[in-house]
Amino acid sequence: MSNKVKRDANEDGLVYKTLESIIKKAAVPVDPVEQAVNPLQQLKDKSCPSCQCAVGEAHSPGCDRERCASCGGQRISCGCSTETAGIPWAGEAHGKADCRRLGFYSKPKSSNPRDGWVTCDKNDPEAREDLNRLFSHCKWNKKTQRFELI
């Protein structure tokens, strides 16, 4: 049964990322010296905060960080079939890599958190990936397994 699901998923054009491709794309800020020592270990240490799976691994069943490969939503709440594949843990919040690719960044408006966030340049020292903009301006593309502009 599970074999059939996997085969169908592949025929559907789903791309399953290898650990190496995730590491290449992740661009996680790391200390240059540490990176030279062991880049693989650095990312492997970024295990899922909820289920503790390593980068590139599947989450434990029911993990609240697991994303659905079909709709890009939270797998435990998206409403897709339970047979739908989950996306392996990438070492950071889902969508951050897409924010970097699309240049979506924001920073706090002021030192008061109630003031909210404002769009900014990626070179701003306070720049963070703008997931709100990503989710409101982009749609999950099942074939490419990333968020694309609507």
Ligand SMILES: [Zn+2]
């Ligand atoms: Zn997890």
Ligand SMILES: [Zn+2]
């Ligand atoms: Zn889904």
